[in-house]
Amino acid sequence: MSALSALPFLKPVHLRSPRSSPGGQRRHTLPASEFRCLSPEDAVSVFEIEREAFISVSGDCPLHLDEIRHFLNLCPELSLGWFEEGRLVAFIIGSLWDQERLSQAALTLHKPQGSAVHIHVLAVHRTVRQQGKGSILMWRYLQHLRCLPFARRALLMCEGFLVPFYQKCGFEALGPCEVTVGDLAFVEMQHPVRGHAFMRRNSGC
Numbered sequence: 001m002s003a004l005s006a007l008p009f010l011k012p013v014h015l016r017s018p019r020s021s022p023g024g025q026r027r028h029t030l031p032a033s034e035f036r037c038l039s040p041e042d043a044v045s046v047f048e049i050e051r052e053a054f055i056s057v058s059g060d061c062p063l064h065l066d067e068i069r070h071f072l073n074l075c076p077e078l079s080l081g082w083f084e085e086g087r088l089v090a091f092i093i094g095s096l097w098d099q100e101r102l103s104q105a106a107l108t109l110h111k112p113q114g115s116a117v118h119i120h121v122l123a124v125h126r127t128v129r130q131q132g133k134g135s136i137l138m139w140r141y142l143q144h145l146r147c148l149p150f151a152r153r154a155l156l157m158c159e160g161f162l163v164p165f166y167q168k169c170g171f172e173a174l175g176p177c178e179v180t181v182g183d184l185a186f187v188e189m190q191h192p193v194r195g196h197a198f199m200r201r202n203s204g205c
Helices: 040-058 065-074 131-148 162-170
Strands: 035-036 081-082 087-097 114-123 155-156 173-180 184-194
Touching: 035 184, 040 065, 040 081, 065 087, 081 131, 081 162, 087 131, 114 131, 131 162, 155 162, 162 184
Parallel strands: 114 155
Antiparallel strands: 035 081, 081 087, 087 114, 155 184, 173 184
C-alpha cells in the first residue's frame, strides 16, 4: 500500500453530488476531486501547466520536462497532484536535500539520505486560479510530509512578491537564497515537518 492510499486526508474528496441520468439512476463518473502522488505518466500534463504559469512571468520554468520525469521516477512520493474529474489542475513536486540551506545543486539533485524536502514548484492551471487551490494543495502536501518518517522540514525558494503567500501557509523566511537563476534572486523559506498529520484544516492557510 502506498503512503497516500493509507492517509484519509489524501483520499478522493467529493465536492459535489454524483450526476444522475434522466431516469434518476446515478452514472459512474470520475471523482469530482482527488489528490494523489504523481507518476512519470503525468509529466506532460505537469509541464503544460508549469510552462504556462512561469514562462509568461520569468521566461523559464523551474523544471523542464526531462527534469520533471527525473524527479517523478526517483521520488514520486514527494509529489502531489490535484485532479478534478481526472484532469490535473494543480501540483507540487519536491525532492530530498541534505544541507541546511539550498544551493545551486539542489535544483537538479535528489539526496535520498536527506531529511529536508525541497519544494521545486507549485503551479495551478490558469483556468482555476484565484480560487485558493494553491494554499489548499500546500496544506495537504505538508500533511502528507508529516506522515513520511524521514521528512523533518520543507524548504523552498521564491521571489519576494510570493513571500506573503508562503507565510500564510506557515513558512518562515530564512533570508536571501544562495541560488540564482539568470537575473532572478530568491528568498529562502522553511516549514518544520513534525508530529502526526492533523485532520482539521488550518483555516489561516
